[in-house]
Amino acid sequence: MKNYLYNMIANIRNGQIVKKSFILQSKKNICESLLNVLWDEGFILGYKISENNPNVLKIFLKYKNGKPAINSLKLISKPGLRVYYSVKQLWKLNINNGTIILSTNKGVMSINECKKLNLGGEPILIVK
Structure with missing residues:
Protein backbone atom coordinates (compact mmCIF):
# COMPACT_ATOMS: atom_id res chain seq x y z
CA MET A 1 0.00 0.00 0.00
CA ALA A 69 8.24 25.28 -3.01
CA ILE A 70 9.19 21.99 -1.34
CA ASN A 71 12.68 22.28 0.11
CA SER A 72 12.74 18.85 1.71
CA LEU A 73 10.60 15.73 1.93
CA LYS A 74 11.69 13.54 4.82
CA LEU A 75 10.08 10.17 5.48
CA ILE A 76 9.34 9.44 9.14
CA SER A 77 7.60 6.07 9.23
CA LYS A 78 9.22 3.52 6.94
CA PRO A 79 8.28 -0.07 6.10
CA GLY A 80 11.10 -1.40 8.30
CA LEU A 81 10.34 0.87 11.25
CA ARG A 82 6.79 2.00 11.83
CA VAL A 83 6.22 5.06 14.03
CA TYR A 84 2.91 6.14 15.58
CA TYR A 85 2.10 9.41 17.36
CA SER A 86 -0.65 9.86 19.91
CA VAL A 87 -2.54 13.15 20.24
CA LYS A 88 -0.40 14.13 23.24
CA GLN A 89 2.78 13.56 21.24
CA LEU A 90 1.44 15.67 18.36
CA TRP A 91 0.87 18.65 20.63
CA LYS A 92 4.51 18.45 21.81
CA LEU A 93 5.88 18.66 18.25
CA ASN A 94 7.04 22.06 17.05
CA ILE A 95 7.36 22.32 13.28
CA ASN A 96 8.53 25.63 11.82
CA ASN A 97 8.07 26.46 8.10
CA GLY A 98 6.58 23.09 7.27
CA THR A 99 4.07 20.44 8.17
CA ILE A 100 3.83 16.78 9.09
CA ILE A 101 1.45 14.62 7.08
CA LEU A 102 -0.14 11.75 8.98
CA SER A 103 -2.15 8.70 8.03
CA THR A 104 -5.05 8.35 10.48
CA ASN A 105 -8.15 6.21 10.70
CA LYS A 106 -10.06 9.19 9.15
CA GLY A 107 -7.66 9.42 6.17
CA VAL A 108 -4.49 11.31 5.31
CA MET A 109 -4.28 14.76 6.89
CA SER A 110 -1.84 17.40 8.11
CA ILE A 111 -0.78 17.83 11.72
CA ASN A 112 -2.98 20.91 12.12
CA GLU A 113 -6.10 18.98 11.07
CA CYS A 114 -5.16 16.13 13.42
CA LYS A 115 -4.85 18.57 16.32
CA LYS A 116 -8.27 20.07 15.51
CA LEU A 117 -9.94 16.65 15.30
CA ASN A 118 -7.97 15.28 18.28
CA LEU A 119 -6.53 12.36 16.27
CA GLY A 120 -3.22 10.51 16.35
CA GLY A 121 -1.77 8.33 13.64
CA GLU A 122 1.22 7.23 11.61
CA PRO A 123 3.35 10.13 10.36
CA ILE A 124 4.22 9.65 6.70
CA LEU A 125 6.54 12.58 6.03
CA ILE A 126 7.72 16.05 6.97
CA VAL A 127 7.39 18.66 4.21
CA LYS A 128 9.38 21.89 4.39
Whole structure:
Protein backbone atom coordinates (compact mmCIF):
# COMPACT_ATOMS: atom_id res chain seq x y z
CA MET A 1 0.00 0.00 0.00
CA LYS A 2 2.61 2.54 1.01
CA ASN A 3 4.99 1.71 -1.85
CA TYR A 4 2.92 3.95 -4.11
CA LEU A 5 3.39 6.81 -1.65
CA TYR A 6 7.15 6.34 -1.40
CA ASN A 7 7.39 6.19 -5.19
CA MET A 8 5.36 9.38 -5.57
CA ILE A 9 7.45 11.21 -2.95
CA ALA A 10 10.64 10.23 -4.79
CA ASN A 11 9.12 11.37 -8.11
CA ILE A 12 8.15 14.76 -6.66
CA ARG A 13 11.60 15.22 -5.12
CA ASN A 14 13.39 14.28 -8.37
CA GLY A 15 11.03 16.35 -10.52
CA GLN A 16 11.73 19.47 -8.51
CA ILE A 17 15.48 18.91 -8.62
CA VAL A 18 15.41 18.99 -12.43
CA LYS A 19 12.83 21.83 -12.44
CA LYS A 20 10.02 20.02 -14.25
CA SER A 21 6.68 21.80 -14.48
CA PHE A 22 4.73 18.57 -13.95
CA ILE A 23 5.28 14.88 -13.29
CA LEU A 24 3.21 11.79 -14.06
CA GLN A 25 2.21 9.29 -11.35
CA SER A 26 -0.02 6.23 -11.30
CA LYS A 27 -3.46 6.95 -9.85
CA LYS A 28 -4.11 5.46 -6.40
CA ASN A 29 -6.56 6.67 -3.76
CA ILE A 30 -3.88 7.11 -1.08
CA CYS A 31 -1.73 9.14 -3.50
CA GLU A 32 -4.68 11.40 -4.29
CA SER A 33 -5.38 12.00 -0.61
CA LEU A 34 -1.70 12.91 -0.02
CA LEU A 35 -1.82 15.28 -3.01
CA ASN A 36 -4.95 16.92 -1.59
CA VAL A 37 -3.08 17.65 1.65
CA LEU A 38 -0.04 18.99 -0.25
CA TRP A 39 -2.34 21.21 -2.32
CA ASP A 40 -4.22 22.49 0.76
CA GLU A 41 -0.92 23.36 2.45
CA GLY A 42 0.31 25.16 -0.70
CA PHE A 43 3.22 22.90 -1.67
CA ILE A 44 1.96 22.00 -5.18
CA LEU A 45 -0.09 23.88 -7.77
CA GLY A 46 -2.51 20.99 -8.18
CA TYR A 47 -3.10 17.75 -10.02
CA LYS A 48 -5.50 16.30 -12.53
CA ILE A 49 -6.28 13.00 -14.18
CA SER A 50 -4.53 12.66 -17.53
CA GLU A 51 -6.74 12.91 -20.62
CA ASN A 52 -4.89 10.12 -22.45
CA ASN A 53 -4.86 7.59 -19.60
CA PRO A 54 -7.39 7.71 -16.72
CA ASN A 55 -5.00 5.70 -14.51
CA VAL A 56 -2.34 8.43 -14.49
CA LEU A 57 -2.20 11.62 -12.43
CA LYS A 58 -0.51 14.76 -13.73
CA ILE A 59 0.99 16.61 -10.74
CA PHE A 60 1.87 20.29 -11.25
CA LEU A 61 4.91 21.33 -9.22
CA LYS A 62 5.18 24.75 -7.59
CA TYR A 63 8.16 27.11 -7.69
CA LYS A 64 8.82 30.44 -5.96
CA ASN A 65 11.31 32.73 -7.71
CA GLY A 66 12.81 29.76 -9.54
CA LYS A 67 13.24 27.70 -6.37
CA PRO A 68 11.08 24.69 -5.50
CA ALA A 69 8.24 25.28 -3.01
CA ILE A 70 9.19 21.99 -1.34
CA ASN A 71 12.68 22.28 0.11
CA SER A 72 12.74 18.85 1.71
CA LEU A 73 10.60 15.73 1.93
CA LYS A 74 11.69 13.54 4.82
CA LEU A 75 10.08 10.17 5.48
CA ILE A 76 9.34 9.44 9.14
CA SER A 77 7.60 6.07 9.23
CA LYS A 78 9.22 3.52 6.94
CA PRO A 79 8.28 -0.07 6.10
CA GLY A 80 11.10 -1.40 8.30
CA LEU A 81 10.34 0.87 11.25
CA ARG A 82 6.79 2.00 11.83
CA VAL A 83 6.22 5.06 14.03
CA TYR A 84 2.91 6.14 15.58
CA TYR A 85 2.10 9.41 17.36
CA SER A 86 -0.65 9.86 19.91
CA VAL A 87 -2.54 13.15 20.24
CA LYS A 88 -0.40 14.13 23.24
CA GLN A 89 2.78 13.56 21.24
CA LEU A 90 1.44 15.67 18.36
CA TRP A 91 0.87 18.65 20.63
CA LYS A 92 4.51 18.45 21.81
CA LEU A 93 5.88 18.66 18.25
CA ASN A 94 7.04 22.06 17.05
CA ILE A 95 7.36 22.32 13.28
CA ASN A 96 8.53 25.63 11.82
CA ASN A 97 8.07 26.46 8.10
CA GLY A 98 6.58 23.09 7.27
CA THR A 99 4.07 20.44 8.17
CA ILE A 100 3.83 16.78 9.09
CA ILE A 101 1.45 14.62 7.08
CA LEU A 102 -0.14 11.75 8.98
CA SER A 103 -2.15 8.70 8.03
CA THR A 104 -5.05 8.35 10.48
CA ASN A 105 -8.15 6.21 10.70
CA LYS A 106 -10.06 9.19 9.15
CA GLY A 107 -7.66 9.42 6.17
CA VAL A 108 -4.49 11.31 5.31
CA MET A 109 -4.28 14.76 6.89
CA SER A 110 -1.84 17.40 8.11
CA ILE A 111 -0.78 17.83 11.72
CA ASN A 112 -2.98 20.91 12.12
CA GLU A 113 -6.10 18.98 11.07
CA CYS A 114 -5.16 16.13 13.42
CA LYS A 115 -4.85 18.57 16.32
CA LYS A 116 -8.27 20.07 15.51
CA LEU A 117 -9.94 16.65 15.30
CA ASN A 118 -7.97 15.28 18.28
CA LEU A 119 -6.53 12.36 16.27
CA GLY A 120 -3.22 10.51 16.35
CA GLY A 121 -1.77 8.33 13.64
CA GLU A 122 1.22 7.23 11.61
CA PRO A 123 3.35 10.13 10.36
CA ILE A 124 4.22 9.65 6.70
CA LEU A 125 6.54 12.58 6.03
CA ILE A 126 7.72 16.05 6.97
CA VAL A 127 7.39 18.66 4.21
CA LYS A 128 9.38 21.89 4.39
